[in-house]
Amino acid sequence: MQKGQLIFIGLGLYDETDLSVKAIQEIKTCDFVYAEFYTSSLMGTTKDRIEHIIGKPIQLLSREETENNENILKRAENEAVAFLVGGDPMTATTHLDLRLSAIKRGIPTRIIHSSSIVTAVPGLLGLQNYKFGRTTTLAYPEKNYFPVSPYHIIKENKERGLHTLVLLDIQAEKKRYMTANEGLQLLLQMEQKVEEKIINDTTVACVVARAGSKNPFLRADTIKSLQSIDFGPPLHTIVIPGNLHFMELEALVTIAGLPNKIAETMQKP
Amino acid sequence: MQKGQLIFIGLGLYDETDLSVKAIQEIKTCDFVYAEFYTSSLMGTTKDRIEHIIGKPIQLLSREETENNENILKRAENEAVAFLVGGDPMTATTHLDLRLSAIKRGIPTRIIHSSSIVTAVPGLLGLQNYKFGRTTTLAYPEKNYFPVSPYHIIKENKERGLHTLVLLDIQAEKKRYMTANEGLQLLLQMEQKVEEKIINDTTVACVVARAGSKNPFLRADTIKSLQSIDFGPPLHTIVIPGNLHFMELEALVTIAGLPNKIAETMQKP
Numbered sequence: 001m002q003k004g005q006l007i008f009i010g011l012g013l014y015d016e017t018d019l020s021v022k023a024i025q026e027i028k029t030c031d032f033v034y035a036e037f038y039t040s041s042l043m044g045t046t047k048d049r050i051e052h053i054i055g056k057p058i059q060l061l062s063r064e065e066t067e068n069n070e071n072i073l074k075r076a077e078n079e080a081v082a083f084l085v086g087g088d089p090m091t092a093t094t095h096l097d098l099r100l101s102a103i104k105r106g107i108p109t110r111i112i113h114s115s116s117i118v119t120a121v122p123g124l125l126g127l128q129n130y131k132f133g134r135t136t137t138l139a140y141p142e143k144n145y146f147p148v149s150p151y152h153i154i155k156e157n158k159e160r161g162l163h164t165l166v167l168l169d170i171q172a173e174k175k176r177y178m179t180a181n182e183g184l185q186l187l188l189q190m191e192q193k194v195e196e197k198i199i200n201d202t203t204v205a206c207v208v209a210r211a212g213s214k215n216p217f218l219r220a221d222t223i224k225s226l227q228s229i230d231f232g233p234p235l236h237t238i239v240i241p242g243n244l245h246f247m248e249l250e251a252l253v254t255i256a257g258l259p260n261k262i263a264e265t266m267q268k269p
Numbered sequence: 270m271q272k273g274q275l276i277f278i279g280l281g282l283y284d285e286t287d288l289s290v291k292a293i294q295e296i297k298t299c300d301f302v303y304a305e306f307y308t309s310s311l312m313g314t315t316k317d318r319i320e321h322i323i324g325k326p327i328q329l330l331s332r333e334e335t336e337n338n339e340n341i342l343k344r345a346e347n348e349a350v351a352f353l354v355g356g357d358p359m360t361a362t363t364h365l366d367l368r369l370s371a372i373k374r375g376i377p378t379r380i381i382h383s384s385s386i387v388t389a390v391p392g393l394l395g396l397q398n399y400k401f402g403r404t405t406t407l408a409y410p411e412k413n414y415f416p417v418s419p420y421h422i423i424k425e426n427k428e429r430g431l432h433t434l435v436l437l438d439i440q441a442e443k444k445r446y447m448t449a450n451e452g453l454q455l456l457l458q459m460e461q462k463v464e465e466k467i468i469n470d471t472t473v474a475c476v477v478a479r480a481g482s483k484n485p486f487l488r489a490d491t492i493k494s495l496q497s498i499d500f501g502p503p504l505h506t507i508v509i510p511g512n513l514h515f516m517e518l519e520a521l522v523t524i525a526g527l528p529n530k531i532a533e534t535m536q537k538p
Contacts, residue, residue: 013382017291019320020281022383024290053290088384090392096516099395103523109459112405113282113389113481115289115357115382118398123359123380129387130406134431142416156429162403212382254372 006076006102008089009036010114011035013212015044016053023112027054029030031079034072036061038172039094040086043234044213048086058084069098076107086115087157099185105149120211121237123166126251127206131242133157137167138183138238151190154240161243177234180207184223184238199240201221204266205233205237206256222258274343275371277358279383280304282481284313285322292381295494296323302349303341305330306440309355309361313482314505319353337363338367340378345376357385389480390506393487395520396475398534400511402426406436407507409445413416420459422511423466430512437505446503449476453492453507468492468509473535475508475525489525 007026012018027033034057035047040048049127056093065071075081089095089111122129133156136150151167157164166187168178184205191199201224209217209231217231220241244252246265252258276295281287287290296302304316311319320327322415334340344350358364358380371378391398403426405419426433435456437447453474460468470493478486480501486500489510513521513535520525 010384012289013381015291017294018382019288020287020289021293022286025286055480057327088388088392090395091388091398093397094514096397096520100516100519100523111389111392113287113384113392115279115384116388118388119360120382121383121466123382124356126359126365128362129360130404134401134429137399144296160403160425198320214379220506247362247369250369251365254369 004077005072005108005109005110005113006072006099007080007082008095008099008128009084009112010088011042011050011084011086012114013087013117013120014042014210017051018115018212019053020112023114024054026112027056027082029080029144030082030092032075033058033084034061035084037086037093038063038066039127040179041170041172041235042086043210046127053223066094066098069101071164072098073101073105073107076104086112090232091116110115115212117167117211117237118165121214121239122163124208124211125206125220125239126255127163127241127248128245131245132165132174132243133160133162134269135165135167138178138186139169140171140178141186146193147149148190148194150193151187151198155196156244158198164240164244166238166240168238171233172247178236179233179234180209180236180238181227183236184227188223204262205260206241206252208237210235210240211237218256220252220258222262274349274377274379276349276351276379276381277364277367277368277379278353279357280311280319280352280353280355281354281383282386282389283311283479285319287384287481288322289381289383290330292383293323296325296351299351301344302327303330304328304353305335306355307332307335307439308361309441310441310446310504311355312479328425335363335367338370338386340369341367342374342376345371346374357383360385376421384481386436386506387434390477391432391478393485393525394431394475394489394508395476396508396510396517397420399512400404400432401434402429402431402511404436405446406438407447407455408438409447410455415462417459418464420456420463420467424451424465427467427509427511430510431507435507435509437507437511439504447505448503449478449500449505449507450496453496454507457492473510473511473527473531475521477506477508479504480506487525489521489527491531505529
């Protein structure tokens with residue numbers, strides 16, 4: 001085995017059993033295991049349970065420790081290091097930055113892939129992946145900070161008949177996970193700000209809660225109706241559908257409880 | 270455990286070790302295991318090796334047997350049935366059709382997610398997932414059949430500065446897998462047909478071969494240069510990049526061998 005190396009390993013969607021056999025085999029060959037849970041969080045497990053299934057201790061890294069990656073790189077120069085992240089690795093710029101820094105130092109890197117919200121949510125809802133446009137993320141607004149770019153991305157996709165996957169802010173350090181209700185409220189606020197008539201409370205949206213769990217909660221309805229629903233524990237994800245193929249529409253009715261009355265109005269002639 | 274049920278289980282990207290612990294646990298509780306390998310193929314394994322790791326025999330289904338799904342449904346009414354597919358399940362309309370038919374008969378269905386080319390390829394290349402537009406697929410042309418929709422999707426994405434994931438045709442029954450070279454040639458032919466000046470042999474493209482394997486082959490270069498490369502065994506995937514964030518550009522140079530001379534011309538001022 002090479003002396004030093006850095007292996008980015010995806011933990012998948014929800015709990016420790018989403019780890020692949022390959023991921024566990026790779027981790028067993030590693031001398032040291034880091035993990036960061038702030039760019040993506042596995043809600044169905046704990047650090048202890050992941051350590052139990054991989055049979056090794058994990059050093060959990062904060063945002064700062066991940067971004068100031070000198071210690072990780074120093075170690076990876078001489079040891080086989082595993083870097084665990086939720087979902088499929090390399091979605092966060094920080095991971096790419098770490099990988100490029102490693103390569104520049106001559107440290108071999110590899111990626112072990114895993115399940116991701118990006119394909120799981122369309123699959124759960126019965127929406128076709130190739131009909132999705134650009135993905136967007138809703139961030140918690142802050143004083144003098146209320147980005148409306150997600151609104152424009154939804155508009156751009158809708159104009160092309162494409163669905164939009166809307167990921168919701170994760171502030172793991174604060175144990176703060178944006179709910180679908182908060183996300184839908186933000187979209188309505190963006191409408192009030194931008195006023196291009198893309199979203200109102202009769203707009204149909206889809207919500208998926210706890211993708212990857214044994215019983216994910218799915219619901220498609222008007223934003224007004226969705227806002228009154230308690231979707232339960234995080235993570236939540238929103239999809240704003242574009243034009244629906246008849247089978248996709250049937251899926252939203254059959255799988256996500258879209259009321260027939262609304263489905264009829266969405267049926268293409 | 271419920272009497273009858275149908276569980277869609279993703280096999281992941283490349284070999285039998287891409288199966289998750291959860292997938293194997295679920296399969297062990299099932300009475301019968303079907304698989305179809307024609308919508309997506311795992312090139313790094315065999316039916317025997319998958320049967321070995323799951324500890325159960327698999328009945329492999331042809332396209333016809335999957336589409337005429339009466340037998341699968343009949344069985345799932347009374348037994349716990351696993352339906353294995355490559356990648357993350359539900360990407361093919363056939364799978365959705367099967368799931369909806371099952372639900373209509375009152376058969377409980379679930380999905381066990383896995384790794385997918387849709388997030389793996391961007392991650393391997395160091396391209397940001399949220400900067401991808403709509404995904405497209407290149408099909409082998411046939412007599413009087415040469416669809417140019419992929420060309421229009423690439424154009425639409427490029428106009429918005431977005432990357433395009435270009436999946437390549439799989440004709441598993443014929444053991445025919447489109448190579449990146451064939452795919453790039455088709456794109457140039459579409460340009461000759463549509464003439465909207467989106468693609469020529471100096472256009473930069475990225476090729477990923479054998480995503481999910483231990484040593485995937487990555488290369489970013491002009492289409493002309495890429496066409497002279499032998500990317501080896503399938504599966505191959507193409508990405509046509511849009512505007513590149515500086516770190517994405519650095520990644521294509523560092524990870525995918527994009528010549529610096531070309532990278533400089535792509536650097537945003």
